[in-house]
Amino acid sequence: MDQLESIYYLADSDLDLSFTSVTTTTTDRTVSARSSLARSSLTLSFNESRLSTASTTPSTAVPNVHHRPHRRHDNPNWAAVKAATTLSSDGALHLRHLKLLRLVGSGNLGRVFLCRLRDYDHANFALKVVDRDSLTSKKLSHVQTEAQILSSLDHPFLPTLYAHLEVSHYTCVLMDYCPNGDLHALLRKQPSSRLSVQAVRFFAAEVLLALEYLHAQGIVYRDLKPENILIRDDGHIMLSDFDLCFRSDISPKLENRTRIKVGTTRHACFGDRQREEQVTEFVAEPTTAFSRSCVGTHEYLAPELVSGNGHGNGVDWWAFGVLIYELLHGTTPFKGGSKESTLRNIASTKGVRFHVAEGERVEPGMADARDLIEKLLVKDPRRRLGCARGATDIKRHPFFNGIKWPLIRTYRPPEVRGLAVKRSKSKAHVSHVTGVSSPRRRRCFWKKLSHLMRIKGSKYSLNSNYNYYSYVNYKRNRDCH
Numbered sequence: 486m487d488q489l490e491s492i493y494y495l496a497d498s499d500l501d502l503s504f505t506s507v508t509t510t511t512t513d514r515t516v517s518a519r520s521s522l523a524r525s526s527l528t529l530s531f532n533e534s535r536l537s538t539a540s541t542t543p544s545t546a547v548p549n550v551h552h553r554p555h556r557r558h559d560n561p562n563w564a565a566v567k568a569a570t571t572l573s574s575d576g577a578l579h580l581r582h583l584k585l586l587r588l589v590g591s592g593n594l595g596r597v598f599l600c601r602l603r604d605y606d607h608a609n610f611a612l613k614v615v616d617r618d619s620l621t622s623k624k625l626s627h628v629q630t631e632a633q634i635l636s637s638l639d640h641p642f643l644p645t646l647y648a649h650l651e652v653s654h655y656t657c658v659l660m661d662y663c664p665n666g667d668l669h670a671l672l673r674k675q676p677s678s679r680l681s682v683q684a685v686r687f688f689a690a691e692v693l694l695a696l697e698y699l700h701a702q703g704i705v706y707r708d709l710k711p712e713n714i715l716i717r718d719d720g721h722i723m724l725s726d727f728d729l730c731f732r733s734d735i736s737p738k739l740e741n742r743t744r745i746k747v748g749t750t751r752h753a754c755f756g757d758r759q760r761e762e763q764v765t766e767f768v769a770e771p772t773t774a775f776s777r778s779c780v781g782t783h784e785y786l787a788p789e790l791v792s793g794n795g796h797g798n799g800v801d802w803w804a805f806g807v808l809i810y811e812l813l814h815g816t817t818p819f820k821g822g823s824k825e826s827t828l829r830n831i832a833s834t835k836g837v838r839f840h841v842a843e844g845e846r847v848e849p850g851m852a853d854a855r856d857l858i859e860k861l862l863v864k865d866p867r868r869r870l871g872c873a874r875g876a877t878d879i880k881r882h883p884f885f886n887g888i889k890w891p892l893i894r895t896y897r898p899p900e901v902r903g904l905a906v907k908r909s910k911s912k913a914h915v916s917h918v919t920g921v922s923s924p925r926r927r928r929c930f931w932k933k934l935s936h937l938m939r940i941k942g943s944k945y946s947l948n949s950n951y952n953y954y955s956y957v958n959y960k961r962n963r964d965c966h
């Protein structure tokens with residue numbers, strides 16, 4: 486039986502989840518098992534107090550549909566799940582309700598399938614299936630960590646968990662499906678594997694909000710890299726893979742800050758006046774988080790992780806700097822010829838360097854991007870941007886100037902080679918940088934308006950030439966009468 490056949494065979498047999506015939510070395514175009522270029526995560530030890538380790542022995546189906554959180558009125562997937570469970574005899578979602586369509590990827594822990602609900606097949610889902618029997622106890626604890634973290638998330642840039650099923654020796658989680666693959670694959674489709682500053686600003690801003698949310702819950706992510714940033718059908722991101730996270734206590738604070746606003750009022754003699762205003766900011770950063778495990782991906786490891794002396798929230802802000810660097814330059818800043826030399830480069834860093842070729846045109850915004858990277862890739866976590874007050878400080882960096890953070894969900898994603906964006910009919914998309922409509926949208930607007938005006942009466946035309954001719958016509962007509 487060939488690979489695709491075996492998937493369809495699976496799709497038709499509800500409870501048969503024996504994937505033995507599905508190989509991971511497939512060459513099938515539709516399966517996005519991580520390319521050899523993608524970097525695997527590393528785990529050396531786990532001696533911190535991890536999330537609770539409930540037993541994973543249930544051999545019967547334990548269907549568990551999460552009614553809260555993640556319930557959003559505008560999420561059609563929830564409506565489909567609700568419809569399926571309403572008709573279910575026990576009011577729960579079971580594997581028999583799902584139709585597996587194809588394998589979309591496989592990782593360290595399990596395989597991910599594109600699937601739909603049998604009777605409501607307008608909504609796509611991703612089903613991650615983990616065969617617990619094939620995992621070591623360490624990997625099993627990762628599966629539990631991921632399931633627990635997933636069940637506590639409720640954010641547009643993080644996965645929504647629709648159901649968690651324990652069937653025989655399989656753990657299955659049903660979540661959002663991202664048809665646009667991951668940022669690593671997208672990056673490889675770009676010329677020189679680089680994205681424009683505008684595109685990097687958009688993706689980095691969304692990742693920043695996802696990390697801010699995780700940190701506000703005391704979750705340190707520890708595996709930030711383009712491979713773990715999936716792209717939804719609307720071009721917005723979804724951070725995935727929570728098996729290396731660790732959780733700590735947080736004490737959220739409201740802090741007052743004086744913000745100086747320039748040019749808000751104009752003074753007759755002194756020109757623009759500076760106005761001071763008090764702003765209250767919410768800061769929820771797990772500054773006391775502490776772990777000794779060396780986990781993550783080599784090129785993204787922070788120096789304190791490499792040294793093994795213990796680390797906290799700062800590892801995510803370091804990795805955030807590496808991410809912005811890689812998206813802009815197509816490679817990571819400390820990459821060496823081997824994993825060992827990469828680790829040596831990180832441990833001995835005296836600051837990040839940018840290689841600028843002679844005569845290279847520097848894109849607008851690049852200087853701000855480099856300044857932000859330098860502030861994030863600071864070896865001492867106490868001096869690293871973000872470590873004390875989290876995303877609140879990073880959002881204020883000039884690289885993110887102009888971003889209206891609460892509106893980012895409605896921003897139109899950047900035009901990037903290989904990114905197919907499904908436009909939402911109901912949502913008004915605004916430009917992802919300035920928050921205003923794009924020139925193309927503006928042109929459409931004026932064209933429509935102009936057309937409308939032409940219908941209503943020629944003398945009101947918006948086009949200057951047209952105005953002249955309308956006036957002439959109008960005069961001619963009048964003179965005839």
Ligand SMILES: Nc1ncnc2c1ncn2[C@@H]1O[C@H](COP(=O)(O)OP(=O)(O)OP(=O)(O)O)[C@@H](O)[C@H]1O
Nearest residue numbers: 519589590591592593594595597611661662663726
């Ligand atoms: N929601 C999703 N939508 C689309 N594709 C997905 C989704 N989740 C995962 N994938 C794909 O499936 C692959 C494996 O998923 P995932 O990384 O979650 O598995 P894993 O076993 O936890 O991997 P890892 O080795 O990173 O721990 C990924 O490469 C990704 O491209």
